[in-house]
Amino acid sequence: MNDSTPWLTKALRKFDRFPLSVRFLLAFTPLVVAVVWMTFFSAADRYQVTRDLERLERHTSLAVEAGNLVGQLQRERSTSITLLESDNPAKLREYLREARTATDNHLTSLRVQLDQPMPRSASSSYLSDLRTLSHSLYELADIRSGIDQETTTSDKTDQYFTSRIEQLNNLIGRLSAMTEHNQIGRKLNAYFILNRLKELLGQERLIIARAIISHELTDPQQQQLVALAAKQQTVLTGYRSQIDNSASYADLTLESPITALRNRLINSSEPSTLLQETRPEEWFVQQSDRARLLTRLETGLAETIRGETDQLLASAREELWRYLLISPLTLLACLTFAVLIFQQTQFRFLLTKAVFEHTHDRITVTDSRANIIEVNDAFTRNTGYSRQEVLGHNPNMLQSGRQGPEFYKQLWQELKTTGKWQGEIWNRRKNGEFFAELTTINAITNRHGNIENYVSVSSDITDRAAQHERELEYRAYHDPLTGLPNQILLRDRLEHALMLAKHSNDQIVVAAFDLDHFSQINEKYGHAAGDVLIERIARRLQSIMRDCDTIARTGGDELLVVIEQLENPAKGRRLLERLQQELAQPIEFDGFTTTLTASIGATAFPEDDGDADTLIRHATEALHQAKHNGRARLSWFDPEQGRDQSAFSQLLHRLEKAIVENELCLHYQPKVDMATGELLGVESLLRWQDPERGMIPPGAFLPQVEQHPISIDIGNWVLDTAISQVEKWKARGIDVSVSVNINAVHLLDPDFISTLRGHIRRYPGFNPASLELEILESTAINDIELAGKVLTECRKLGVHVSLDDFGTGFAALDYLKRLPADTLKIDQSFVRDMEDDKGNRAIIKGIIGLARAFNFDVIAEGVETTEQGCTLIELGCLNAQGFGIARPMPAHEFDSWRQTWKPPAAWRQRKAG
Numbered sequence: 001m002n003d004s005t006p007w008l009t010k011a012l013r014k015f016d017r018f019p020l021s022v023r024f025l026l027a028f029t030p031l032v033v034a035v036v037w038m039t040f041f042s043a044a045d046r047y048q049v050t051r052d053l054e055r056l057e058r059h060t061s062l063a064v065e066a067g068n069l070v071g072q073l074q075r076e077r078s079t080s081i082t083l084l085e086s087d088n089p090a091k092l093r094e095y096l097r098e099a100r101t102a103t104d105n106h107l108t109s110l111r112v113q114l115d116q117p118m119p120r121s122a123s124s125s126y127l128s129d130l131r132t133l134s135h136s137l138y139e140l141a142d143i144r145s146g147i148d149q150e151t152t153t154s155d156k157t158d159q160y161f162t163s164r165i166e167q168l169n170n171l172i173g174r175l176s177a178m179t180e181h182n183q184i185g186r187k188l189n190a191y192f193i194l195n196r197l198k199e200l201l202g203q204e205r206l207i208i209a210r211a212i213i214s215h216e217l218t219d220p221q222q223q224q225l226v227a228l229a230a231k232q233q234t235v236l237t238g239y240r241s242q243i244d245n246s247a248s249y250a251d252l253t254l255e256s257p258i259t260a261l262r263n264r265l266i267n268s269s270e271p272s273t274l275l276q277e278t279r280p281e282e283w284f285v286q287q288s289d290r291a292r293l294l295t296r297l298e299t300g301l302a303e304t305i306r307g308e309t310d311q312l313l314a315s316a317r318e319e320l321w322r323y324l325l326i327s328p329l330t331l332l333a334c335l336t337f338a339v340l341i342f343q344q345t346q347f348r349f350l351l352t353k354a355v356f357e358h359t360h361d362r363i364t365v366t367d368s369r370a371n372i373i374e375v376n377d378a379f380t381r382n383t384g385y386s387r388q389e390v391l392g393h394n395p396n397m398l399q400s401g402r403q404g405p406e407f408y409k410q411l412w413q414e415l416k417t418t419g420k421w422q423g424e425i426w427n428r429r430k431n432g433e434f435f436a437e438l439t440t441i442n443a444i445t446n447r448h449g450n451i452e453n454y455v456s457v458s459s460d461i462t463d464r465a466a467q468h469e470r471e472l473e474y475r476a477y478h479d480p481l482t483g484l485p486n487q488i489l490l491r492d493r494l495e496h497a498l499m500l501a502k503h504s505n506d507q508i509v510v511a512a513f514d515l516d517h518f519s520q521i522n523e524k525y526g527h528a529a530g531d532v533l534i535e536r537i538a539r540r541l542q543s544i545m546r547d548c549d550t551i552a553r554t555g556g557d558e559l560l561v562v563i564e565q566l567e568n569p570a571k572g573r574r575l576l577e578r579l580q581q582e583l584a585q586p587i588e589f590d591g592f593t594t595t596l597t598a599s600i601g602a603t604a605f606p607e608d609d610g611d612a613d614t615l616i617r618h619a620t621e622a623l624h625q626a627k628h629n630g631r632a633r634l635s636w637f638d639p640e641q642g643r644d645q646s647a648f649s650q651l652l653h654r655l656e657k658a659i660v661e662n663e664l665c666l667h668y669q670p671k672v673d674m675a676t677g678e679l680l681g682v683e684s685l686l687r688w689q690d691p692e693r694g695m696i697p698p699g700a701f702l703p704q705v706e707q708h709p710i711s712i713d714i715g716n717w718v719l720d721t722a723i724s725q726v727e728k729w730k731a732r733g734i735d736v737s738v739s740v741n742i743n744a745v746h747l748l749d750p751d752f753i754s755t756l757r758g759h760i761r762r763y764p765g766f767n768p769a770s771l772e773l774e775i776l777e778s779t780a781i782n783d784i785e786l787a788g789k790v791l792t793e794c795r796k797l798g799v800h801v802s803l804d805d806f807g808t809g810f811a812a813l814d815y816l817k818r819l820p821a822d823t824l825k826i827d828q829s830f831v832r833d834m835e836d837d838k839g840n841r842a843i844i845k846g847i848i849g850l851a852r853a854f855n856f857d858v859i860a861e862g863v864e865t866t867e868q869g870c871t872l873i874e875l876g877c878l879n880a881q882g883f884g885i886a887r888p889m890p891a892h893e894f895d896s897w898r899q900t901w902k903p904p905a906a907w908r909q910r911k912a913g
Contacts, residue, residue, distance in 0.1 A: 032331075032334070035334060039328075039330075042327070046316070046320045046323055052180075057313050060175065060309050064302040066130065066168050066171060067168075067191060067195050067298060068106045070169060071291070074161075074202035076096070077162065077165070077202065078206050078287075080157050082209040084153070084157065085210055100144065107140075129171060133164070165199055172195055181312060186242045187242070188305060189242050190243045190301060191302065197294075205287055208261065208262065208265070215272055215276050216275065226266055233254070251297070256286065256289075362458040363457055364379060364456040366394075366456075368452055368454075371392055371393065372393055372395060373391065382460055384429045401428075420441065422441075423438075424437070425437050425458070437459060439458040439459075440458075441454055476488070482539075485552040486553065487616075490560050491613070494615065494616070497562060498612060501605060506565050507605060508564055510602065510604075510605070510615040511563070511601065511602040513598050513599075514558055514559075516627075518596070519750045525592055528590070529592065533594070534553075534557065536587055537583065537596070544578060546563075549561065549562060549575075560619070561576070561579070569604040579598075579600075580597075583598045597631065597632035601626050602619055603615055603619050624707075648704065651705065652705065655688075655701065655714070656710065659714070663691070664689075665689055666685065666718065666891070668684055668888060668889060669682060669683045669888040670897070671683060671859060673878050675907060677903040679898060682738050682894070684738055684739065684740050685698065685888045688700075702743075712745060715742060716746075716759070720762070722740050723760070726766065726771075729894075734895060737770040739774050740771070742775055744776070748786055769800065772799070772802055772822075775801060775804060776803075787819065788819055795822075801821045802823035802824070802825055803819065803821050803825065806825055824856045824858050825859050825860075826860040826877065828860075830847075831861065831862045834871060835868070835871065841875075844872070844875060844877070848875055848877055858877050859880060861882060863880040864883045865884055866884065866907070873910040
C-alpha cells in the first residue's frame with residue numbers, strides 16, 4: 001500500500017471492522033444496481049430497435065403502393081396527352097379508360113392503407129406528407145373532366161401529372177435514408193431509382209407519341225430525346241450499383257423496339273419519314289410490353305424489400321422477448337449466487353476463525369515490514385508472550401542466537417524469491433528456554449503482486465529436533481546396514497591413533513578386507529539375503545575385535561580395520577589371521593548356510609610412515625595384490641614397492657585416457673585352411689598408438705592390468721570395435737568372422753553375458769556366429785564351474801568359443817569335457833620348435849588327438865615357414881595362422897591381402913595324416 005494514500009488505508013481498516021454481512025451488502029449493492037441499470041437500458045435499446053423496424057416495415061409497404069401508383073399515373077399521363085393531341089381519339093379512349101381504372105385501383109389501395117390505424121411507432125412526417133399528397137389527387141376528377149370535354153390543354157395535363165409523379169418519387173426516395181440497415185437501404189434506393197427510370201421512360205414515351213401523331217419531330221424534341229437517353233443510362237448504372245446482380249430484379253435492360261425507334265429518330269436526318277412508317281397501334285403495344293417488364297421487376301424488388309423487412313422485424317421482436325425473459329432470470333440467478341457466496345464466505349470465515357483460535361500450532365501474522373499484527377492463543381502458550389506484548393514488534397525478538405545471521409539472510413532471500421520458506425528454527429521463550437520449531441512462512445501479496453503480509457505457522461519439535469540431531473550425527477559416521485563406523489569415522493579415529501602412537505611408540509595396523517566372490521551370493525540368494533549375511537559377518541567380526549580397535553564398512557562387501565596399541569606387527573598379523581579364520585567358519589543367514597573366504601591387504605605404522613589417507617590407500621593396494629595372487633590370503637604392503645605401485649597407477653591413468661581419446665586400435669591376423677587356402681576368419685589383436693611413444697604392443701601393458709577392472713573396459717572396447725569392423729566388411733561384400741581374446745577378470749565378471757548381449761544387439765544385422773571368444777586355458781581352470789556356465793551362455797547366444805594357448809597350462813581331461821568350447825588352439829611355442837624337438841611334435845600330435853576325441857576343431861598358432869605348415873598338415877592340423885601366412889594388419893589392408901594371398905604349392909600337395 002503506497003504511503004501517498006493513507007486515507008485509503010484508513011478507509012479499508014474501517015471497512016474491515018464492519019460485520020461480514022454489512023461488508024458483503026456494501027460490496028454487492030453497487031454491483032446489483034449496475035446490473036439492473038444495464039438491463040433496463042439494454043431492454044430500452046432493443047425496444048427502440050423493434051419500433052424502428054415496425055416503422056420501416058410500415059413505410060416500406062406504403063412506398064411500394066406509392067411506386068405502383070406512380071407507374072399508373074405515368075401511363076395515364078401519356079395516354080391523356082396523346083388523346084388531346086390526336087386527330088382520331090376513338091382507339092385512345094379505350095386505352096385511357098384502362099389506365100384510369102388502374103390508377104383509381106392503386107389510389108384506392110394507397111388511401112385504404114393510409115386510413116388504417118397506425119401504430120404509434122409508425123407515426124412520422126413521412127406519413128403526413130404521403131397523406132397530404134394522396135388528398136391532392138382528389139383534383140384528378142377535374143383534370144379528367146377537362147380532358148374528356150377537351151377544355152384543357154396537353155401542357156396543363158402534363159404539368160399536373162408530372163408534378164404529382166415527382167412528389168411521389170421524392171417521398172419514395174426519402175425512405176432509403178430513414179433506415180440504419182444498409183442492405184434494405186440499398187434496395188429502397190434501388191426502388192426509388194427504378195421509379196425515376198420509369199419517369200424518364202414515360203417522358204420519352206410522351207415525346208415519341210406526340211411525334212407519331214403529328215408525323216413530325218421538332219429539333220427541341222430531338223434534343224430532349226438525346227438528354228433523356230443519357231439520363232436513362234446514368235440512372236440504369238445507379239440502379240445496378242445498388243442491387244445484387246444475381247437477384248431476379250437485376251435483369252433490367254433498356255434494349256427494346258421502342259429504344260431502337262428512339263435511337264433511329266435521334267440519328268435520322270429525316271425523322272418525319274420514319275414517323276410516317278410507324279403505326280400508332282403497334283407502338284402502343286410495344287409500350288405496354290415494356291411497362292409490364294418494368295412492373296415485373298418493380299414487383300420482384302418490392303417483394304424482396306418487404307420480405308427482408310419482415311424478417312428483421314420478426315428477429316428484433318424475438319430478441320426483445322428473449323431479453324425480457326432472460327434478463328430477470330439472469331438477475332435472479334446473480335442474486336441467488338451472491339447469497340450462496342455470502343453463505344460460503346461466512347462459513348469459511350467462521351471456520352478460519354475457529355482454526356486460528358483453536359489450533360495447537362503457533363500462528364503469527366505480520367505486515368509487509370514484518371511487524372506483528374496478529375497472533376493466536378497458541379503463540380502465548382508456546383512463547384510465554386501475551387498478544388499485547390508482541391503486537392507491533394518484529395518476530396526476531398524470539399531469536400535464540402543458535403542460528404547465525406547467514407541462516408536468516410538465506411531465509412529472507414528465499415522468502416522474497418519464491419514467496420515461501422520452510423525449515424527448522426531454534427527460538428527462545430520469554431523465560432529464556434530454547435525450543436525448536438518447524439516453521440512455514442508464506443508471503444501474502446495483493447493483486448498488484450506487492451507483499452502485504454507474512455503468515456508464519458510453527459510447530460514445537462524440540463524433542464524431535466534433538467533426537468534428529470543425534471540421528472543425523474550417527475548416520476553421518478556409521479554404516480546404515482551394519483551399524484559399523486563408516487570410513488569418515490574410521491579415518492578420524494586413525495588420525496587420533498597416529499597422533500598417540502607418535503608419542504607412545506606404539507604400532508598400528510591398517511587392513512582392508514574384501515569378501516571373495518560375494519557377488520555370487522547376491523546372484524544365488526538375492527540382494528536382501530546378501531544384506532543379512534553382511535550384518536551377520538559384521539557382528540561376528542566385531543565380537544573378536546578389541547575395544548580399542550575399529551572395524552568399518554566402506555561399501556558393499558568391503559571392510560577397513562584399524563588395530564591400535566600394538567607392541568609389534570606380529571600381534572596385529574595374528575589378529576588378522578584370526579579374523580580370516582573366523583570368516584571361514586560356516587555361517588547361517590536367512591535360512592541358508594555358506595562359507596566364505598576373505599582377501600586382506602594390510603600395512604603397518606611406523607614402518608609405513610604415512611598419514612591416515614596414505615595408510616588406507618596402501619592397505620587397499622595390498623588388498624588388490626592379495627586378490628591378484630589368488631584371493632583368500634593376506635598381503636602386506638611393502639613400502640619399497642610403493643614406487644612400482646605408483647608406476648602402475650600412472651599406467652592406469654594413461655590407459656583410461658587412451659580409451660577416452662581413441663588411442664587404442666585393432667590389427668587383424670587371418671586364419672586359413674592351409675590345404676585349400678580358404679579364409680576361416682581373423683583374430684583381433686590390440687595395439688596402443690601412444691602419441692608420445694608410438695605403437696605399443698599388447699605385451700607391454702596388458703599383463704600389468706590383467707587383474708585390474710580396467711581390463712574389463714578394454715575388453716568391452718575390443719568386442720564392440722571388432723563387431724563393428726565385421727559389419728563394415730559385410731557392407732562391402734566381405735563375409736568374415738572375428739575372434740576376440742577374453743581374460744579371466746572379464747570372463748568371470750557378473751555382467752559379462754548381459755554386456756556381450758548388449759554389444760550384439762547394438763548391431764541389428766550382426767550374426768553372433770561370426771564372433772568367437774578365445775579363452776586362455778588358465779582362465780577357465782581358475783574357476784571351472786563358473787567358466788563353464790558363462791561359456792554355455794555364450795554358445796546359447798550363437799557365439800563360438802575356443803581355448804587359446806592350449807597345452808601350456810595344467811588342464812585335466814575332465815576339464816575339456818566340462819568346458820563347452822568349439823576349438824583348441826595349439827600354442828605357437830610347440831609349433832616353433834617341433835622340427836627339432838620330438839617332444840613338441842608329440843604334444844602337437846596329442847592335442848590333435850584330444851580335439852578329435854572331444855569333437856573339437858583345432859588350429860595352430862605361430863606358423864612362420866612352409867615346412868612348419870607341411871608338418872602340421874601331415875599331422876592332421878589343416879587350420880593355422882602366423883607370420884608365414886600374414887602378419888597382423890590394420891583393417892584397411894585386409895581386403896588387399898585377401899585378394900592376393902595364395903597358399904604355398906607344397907601345402908596344397910600335402911595330405912593330412
